[in-house]
Amino acid sequence: MKETQWQPLIDKIVARISSWTARKLPYARRIQLIRAVLFGIQFYWSQMFLIPAKVIKTIEAYCRSFMWLGTNVITKRALIFWEKVCKPKSVGGLNILNLKQWNRAAILKLQWDLTSKADRLWIKWVHMAKSTDTKARRQRKCHQANIFAAAGNTKKVEWKAIMLINLAIPKAVFSIWLIIQERMLTTDRLSKWSMTVDTTCVFCNCQPENHHHLIYNCTIIMEIWNDIFKWMQIQVPANTWSQLICWFVEKAKKKSTEG
Secondary structure (H helix, E strand, O other), rough: OOOHHHHHHHHHHHHHHHHHHHHOOHHHHHHHHHHHHHHHHHHHHHOOOOHHHHHHHHHHHHOOOOOHHOOOOOOOOOOOHHHHOOOOOOHHHOOOOOOHHHHHHHHHHOOOOOHHHHOOOOHHHHHHHOOOHHHHHHHHHHHHHHHHHHHOOOOOOOOHHHHHOOOOOHHHHHHHHHHHHHOOHHHHHHHHOOOOOEEEEEOOOEEEEOOHHHHHHHHHHHHHHHHHHHHHHOOOOOOHHHHHHHHHHHHHHHHHHOO
């Protein structure tokens, strides 16, 4: 199929996104819609056709822009690369479907059926219409090697327990995911996007606002952390944000009530 023949699929996805942009949805809700609805639209197409790389990039660009900015216009502004967002939670992603890998896996399954399930009626018809054994087997091995290679290049992150074993609401889990990777929309990051903002911390009005200062080093924030730990009746041996994350990870690994 030509790229122009895929335009109805792109238009359907853009139309669905346009119907959501006015609702001012939070990040977690946008992710749920991308998983359930947007990728559901292309589900049939992916199982039947090999989607061109340009079409896949366009679909992912619209999904990325909707996820980060809630807009139906393609933009390059994103807190985390889309490739990382599509990875499993155990390796630092959000487990959003990777459209390219899913398409290859679906076509691989179709080719497997064509070459190994010759007793089915529709497959007999395909073999009668056109012999595909040699070509299909060669393509199947190529796709299989690419899929296994992509699946093997994954390294689990140390803080996976915080994401996998977490009963908090999706909005809180997503915020934790951003905080751990130091990708919150702090004023120093907004200024890098050529936005005119006051970079001074709004809590202490003394230091420039960056990730480590806003999350842990600010005097006001440290008082909040101390009050939380005192209320929980625990002692945390951490003087920096990195040490606090390591402490959280160790506690999250435990299966006891403390974990």
